[in-house]
Structures are given as C-alpha cells and as structure tokens.
Amino acid sequence: MSEHIVTAFTDELEHLSANLLRMGGLAESMITDASRAVTTFDLELAREVIKRDKAIDELEAEAEQAIIRLIALRHPMASDLRAVLGAMKLAGDIERIGDLCKNIAKRCLELTGDENRAAVKGIERMAKAVSHQLQIALDCYLRQDVDAAINVLDLDDDIDDHYMSLFRETLTYMMEDPRQIGSNTHLIFMAKNLERIGDHATNIAKAVYYMVTGEAATAENIQARQGTRES
Amino acid sequence: MDGNVEDFVETARNKQALNMAEMTKVDCRHIDVFYDEKQAIYDISMEIQDRAVTAFIGPSGCGKSTFLRCINRMNDTIESASVKGQIIMDGADINDPSIDPVLLRSRVGMVFQKPNPFPKSIYDNIAYGPRIHGLAAGKSELDEIVESSLRKAGLWEEVKDRLAAPGTSLSGGQQQRLCIARAIAVSPEVILMDEPCSALDPIATARIEELIDELRERYCIVIVTHSMQQAARVSQRTAFFHLGKLVEYGDTERIFTNPEDSRTQDYITGRFG
Numbered sequence: 001m002s003e004h005i006v007t008a009f010t011d012e013l014e015h016l017s018a019n020l021l022r023m024g025g026l027a028e029s030m031i032t033d034a035s036r037a038v039t040t041f042d043l044e045l046a047r048e049v050i051k052r053d054k055a056i057d058e059l060e061a062e063a064e065q066a067i068i069r070l071i072a073l074r075h076p077m078a079s080d081l082r083a084v085l086g087a088m089k090l091a092g093d094i095e096r097i098g099d100l101c102k103n104i105a106k107r108c109l110e111l112t113g114d115e116n117r118a119a120v121k122g123i124e125r126m127a128k129a130v131s132h133q134l135q136i137a138l139d140c141y142l143r144q145d146v147d148a149a150i151n152v153l154d155l156d157d158d159i160d161d162h163y164m165s166l167f168r169e170t171l172t173y174m175m176e177d178p179r180q181i182g183s184n185t186h187l188i189f190m191a192k193n194l195e196r197i198g199d200h201a202t203n204i205a206k207a208v209y210y211m212v213t214g215e216a217a218t219a220e221n222i223q224a225r226q227g228t229r230e231s
Numbered sequence: 232m233d234g235n236v237e238d239f240v241e242t243a244r245n246k247q248a249l250n251m252a253e254m255t256k257v258d259c260r261h262i263d264v265f266y267d268e269k270q271a272i273y274d275i276s277m278e279i280q281d282r283a284v285t286a287f288i289g290p291s292g293c294g295k296s297t298f299l300r301c302i303n304r305m306n307d308t309i310e311s312a313s314v315k316g317q318i319i320m321d322g323a324d325i326n327d328p329s330i331d332p333v334l335l336r337s338r339v340g341m342v343f344q345k346p347n348p349f350p351k352s353i354y355d356n357i358a359y360g361p362r363i364h365g366l367a368a369g370k371s372e373l374d375e376i377v378e379s380s381l382r383k384a385g386l387w388e389e390v391k392d393r394l395a396a397p398g399t400s401l402s403g404g405q406q407q408r409l410c411i412a413r414a415i416a417v418s419p420e421v422i423l424m425d426e427p428c429s430a431l432d433p434i435a436t437a438r439i440e441e442l443i444d445e446l447r448e449r450y451c452i453v454i455v456t457h458s459m460q461q462a463a464r465v466s467q468r469t470a471f472f473h474l475g476k477l478v479e480y481g482d483t484e485r486i487f488t489n490p491e492d493s494r495t496q497d498y499i500t501g502r503f504g
Contacts, residue, residue: 004501075460077499078490214489 009074016066016087017141023059023094024138024204026052028131030101031197035127037105038190039120041113049105056098063091079211086211090141093200093207097134100193100200107186115183116173122166123190129159130194130201137204146212150222152205159198166191256281256421256451257302262316264297264306264475271297274316275477277470281420281451284443286462286483288455289472290503295455298472299423302453303339304332320421337364340414344426346406348398348413353390356398356409357381360417376416384412385442404435411442422446424454428461440465459499463487471495 003010030049037046067088070076076084133155140148170188174181209217213225257279264272272294279285279302287295297306304325306312318325325335337360348356357377360366367373377394381387386408390401398409407427414422424443428436443452443465456462462469463483470480471494479486479495490496497503 002497002502005503006501009501077459077463077487077501078496080500081488 006074009080012066012070012074013080013083016063016070017083019059019063019066020087020090020094021138021142023056023063023091023098024134024141026056026059027094027097027101028134028138030056030098030105031127031131031134031194034101034104034108035124035131037108038111039124041108041111043109046105046108050102053098053102056095060091060095063087067091079214082211082214086141086207089207090204093203097197097200100197104190104193107190110186111183115187116170116180119166119170119173119184119187122162122169123187123194126159126162126166126191126194129155129162130197133159133198134201134204137201137208140205141208144208144212146209146225149205149208149212149217150226153202153217153222156198156202159195163191163195254281254283255279256320257453258317258319259298259301260317260319262298262301262314262318264294264301264315265313266309267311271475272301273475276316277477277480279421279451279453280468282447282449283468284447284452284454284466285468285470286454286456286466287470287472288457288459288462288498289478290498291457293472294475295470295472296425299425299453299455302421302423303336303341305336305341307332337417338419339421339423340417340419342407342410342414342422342424342427345430346403346410348401348406348409351398352395353398353401353409354394356413357416360413364417366417380412380416381409383415383446384408385438385445386412402435404431404438407431407435407439408442411439411446415446419450421451421453424452426455426457429457436461459487471498473498 030052033045033052034049036042037049067084070084074080133152136148136155137152139145140152167188170184170191174184206217209215209222213221215221255278259279260276262272262275263270275298287299289295297312300306301314301318302325304314306314314326320338323330325339349359351359354377357380358367358373361373361376367376378387378391381390386405389405390396390409398406401409407430411422411427428439431439440461443454446452447467454462454465466483468481469483469486471478471486471490471492473494479490479492481491486495487499490499
C-alpha cells in the first residue's frame with residue numbers, strides 16, 4: 001500500500017508494528033527458555049525468564065501510549081483503524097503470553113528435579129508446538145497474510161490434544177506414585193499455561209484476519225472466504 | 232427463549248431493511264453533467280434515502296458539489312452547464328419542463344459554505360420564503376413559522392429578543408443556523424448542504440452537526456463535506472466521488488471501517504495523490 005501524505009503517520013504505524021514484533025520475539029524466547037528451564041532443571045534460567053517479563057510489560061505500556069496517540073492525533077480510518085485496533089489486541093495478547101511464561105518459570109522453581117522424565121518431555125514437546133504456533137502467528141502479522149492466519153487457527157486443535165494427553169499421562173504418574181502429586185500438579189499447570197498461550201496465538205491470528213479482511217474471524221466468514229477461493 | 236429473542240431481532244432487522252428500501256427520496260439515474268465540452272460528472276446513479284443524512288466526500292474537483300447542485304437544479308443558473316439523466320423525486324423527474332425550478336427549490340432547500348443571510352432583519356430572513364410562496368395567511372401565522380423554524384434550527388433562545396436586528400449582526404455559527412432556519416421555513420423535503428461548517432469554529436460546527444442529527448428525523452439531508460470525520464459523525468450513508476465518478480456508496484460505518492474500493496481506502500486513510 002502507498003504511503004500516507006503525512007509521512008509521520010506511516011512512520012508511527014510502522015514503529016508500532018516493529019514494537020509489537022519485538023514484544024512477540026521476546027515472548028517466543030520466553031516460551032523456549034521457560035521450557036528449557038523445566039527440562040534441564042535450570043533454576044538460574046527460570047529466574048532470568050521471570051525477570052524478562054518486565055521488559056514485555058514495558059513494551060506493552062509503550063505500545064499502548066503509541067496507540068492512544070495515534071487515535072487521538074491521527075484519527076485512523078479504514079485499514080489504518082483496523083491496524084491500530086489489531087495492534088491493541090496484539091499488545092494485550094503478547095503481554096498475557098509473557099505472564100504465562102513467567103508463571104511457568106515460577107513453577108519451575110517449585111520442582112524437585114526428579115519428576116517423571118516422560119511428563120517433562122511432554123512439556124518440552126508442547127512448548128515447541130506452542131512457540132511454533134506463535135511464530136507463525138507473528139509472521140502472518142508481519143506479512144499481513146490471511147491464509148497463514150487461518151492455518152494458525154487450525155494448529156490450535158493440535159495443542160489442545162497435546163494438553164489433554166499430557167494431562168492424562170501426568171494423572172497416571174500421580175496415581176502410581178502419590179509422592180509425585182505436588183510437582184506433577186505444577187507440570188499440569190505448566191501445560192495448562194502453554195495451552196493458554198496457544199489460545200493467545202490464536203487470538204493474534206484472528207486479529208490479523210480482521211485487520212486484513214475487515215471481517216471478524218468467525219467460522220462462517222472463514223469458510224465463505226475459502227469457498228470463494230477454491231471456486 | 233434465546234431463540235425467540237433472536238427471531239424478534241431478526242424480524243426487526245428485516246423490517247428495518249424493508250423500510251430502508253422503501254424510503255428512497257431522490258432517485259438519480261445516469262446523471263452526466265457537462266460544463267461546455269468538459270464532462271464533470273460521468274453516469275452517476277444513486278438512491279438517496281429519506282429521513283437520513285447522506286454525505287458526499289471526495290477530493291476537490293471530484294464533482295460532489297456539482298452533483299449536489301443537480302438535485303435542486305442549481306446548475307440551471309450556470310450558463311455553460313448541461314445535465315443529462317433523470318432525477319426522480321416522489322415519482323416525477325425534476326428536470327421535466329413542467330417542473331418549476333423555483334417551486335422545486337422550495338422543496339429542496341440549500342445551505343451554502345459561507346453563511347449568506349439576506350441584508351434584512353433576522354425575522355425577515357426567515358419570513359421571506361414563506362411570504363413569496365404564500366405559505367402564511369396572516370401576520371400571526373407568519374410569526375409562528377418564524378418561531379418554529381428558529382426553534383428547529385436551535386436559534387430561537389439566542390435571538391428571540393432581537394428579531395428586528397440585522398441577520399448579519401449574528402456570529403458566523405448563528406448566521407449559518409439562521410440560513411438553515413431560512414431553508415426550513417418553506418417546509419422543504421430535502422435539504423442540501425454544501426460544506427456548511429467549513430467557515431465555522433469547532434463549537435459552532437458541533438452545534439450544526441447536532442442540528443443536522445435532529446433534522447434527520449424530518450428531512451432527507453445531503454451534505455457535502457471535506458471533513459471525513461464530519462461525514463463519519465453525521466451521516467448514515469456515505470458516497471465517495473472521484474474524477475466525476477461515484478466510486479463507492481454505502482453505509483457510513485462500513486465505508487469508514489472496511490471500504491471495498493482501493494481508491495476509497497486510499498482517500499479516507501490519507502494516502503491519495
């Protein structure tokens with residue numbers, strides 16, 4: 001799309017999206033590191049992840065200020081309006097992802113280090129799937145790619161499956177060895193947090209869908225869109 | 232229960248949609264306008280709704296004012312201008328030779344960019360139209376028309392004690408409301424406004440916008456504006472003109488959140504040129 005006549009407007013919008021992508025990158029690294037802290041029982045890394053959440057919070061506050069400024073001073077319309085509203089949603093979702101990663105890291109500090117390896121491996125696998133999903137969601141934001149956004153929505157089912165199987169698995173270990181209940185409960189909550197991160201990645205993809213098409217990302221709208229493409 | 236509520240809402244929506252369809256006030260069909268050889272408007276067809284505000288937006292020289300002026304045949308007054316096509320109002324073509332343009336203009340009032348009160352008293356500014364059209368039987372009836380027009384224009388409280396003062400003694404915003412009251416006084420059906428707020432400050436603008444919103448209950452209003460925020464604030468339908476063509480016409484909300492045409496998109500987001 002061509003640039004605004006007032007180039008400062010374009011600059012401000014670009015600055016905002018760069019800021020969000022930086023936030024997103026930070027969130028991605030927090031997922032990976034939180035999961036690594038769990039699998040390698042690296043408490044130092046866990047503490048570092050907890051600290052990193054602050055940086056995301058600061059970036060979110062900065063993005064919020066930029067959004068208020070844009071709305072108050074530039075009166076964005078049409079695609080610009082959608083970009084600004086989408087940015088507001090993205091900032092909120094990424095901030096929540098940061099919180100959830102922080103929570104995983106905090107729970108990591110409560111682990112004993114001799115949790116069932118299979119369950120810990122399960123967290124690692126799930127974290128990989130979730131961070132992959134977030135990565136695609138951020139990528140489709142960067143490229144304003146609706147089709148990729150639809151793919152992200154599909155990925156969410158896999159993550160829910162991951163969560164359910166990890167939940168059942170951990171439950172079995174608890175029943176086998178009641179001494180494991182405490183730390184295994186932390187693992188279940190970690191999995192739940194990862195599942196929620198997946199939901200936020202889905203929200204990001206839905207926001208991108210809205211930004212690009214101007215329609216809500218409902219099942220009917222998506223189906224109608226895919227239908228017209230194929231015919 | 233939920234189902235019932237949804238049915239109810241659905242029926243209400245359908246009814247509303249039907250009403251909307253029935254309430255076309257001005258039906259413009261294939262309008263071309265030429266200034267001598269030069270074509271200013273290219274084959275524009277659009278239906279303008281009654282009891283609603285329709286905004287015309289577009290860059291300077293896109294033809295929106297020219298098109299607006301077709302609706303009360305103001306282009307007749309320009310020697311070089313010629314209009315082709317039909318404009319149907321209440322079943323009759325306003326360009327038909329049997330239609331008296333003076334009478335038409337009493338049905339289709341107009342408010343201009345610069346307030347242009349007559350160099351007469353506030354009272355006479357309003358009374359002039361009803362007098363020449365013979366709308367009032369006597370002095371008391373004329374007084375009533377003057378008062379109710381000034382009330383509808385939200386000016387009565389401010390001027391009721393100085394009706395004999397010249398219209399030009401009022402502030403710019405008051406003068407513009409006086410012009411709107413003058414337009415209302417002859418009981419028009421359609422009110423055309425050509426950038427009615429461009430010479431006013433933000434407070435006076437807000438008053439006029441509030442007034443437009445109130446008048447919408449009784450009249451079909453068409454407003455040409457350069458301020459897209461104003462179009463977004465006051466209108467229910469928006470038409471975007473570019474290079475003499477109607478590019479896009481639809482619900483204001485949709486035009487400003489999700490326009491279909493890339494030219495509309497570029498214009499309202501400030502990317503034109």
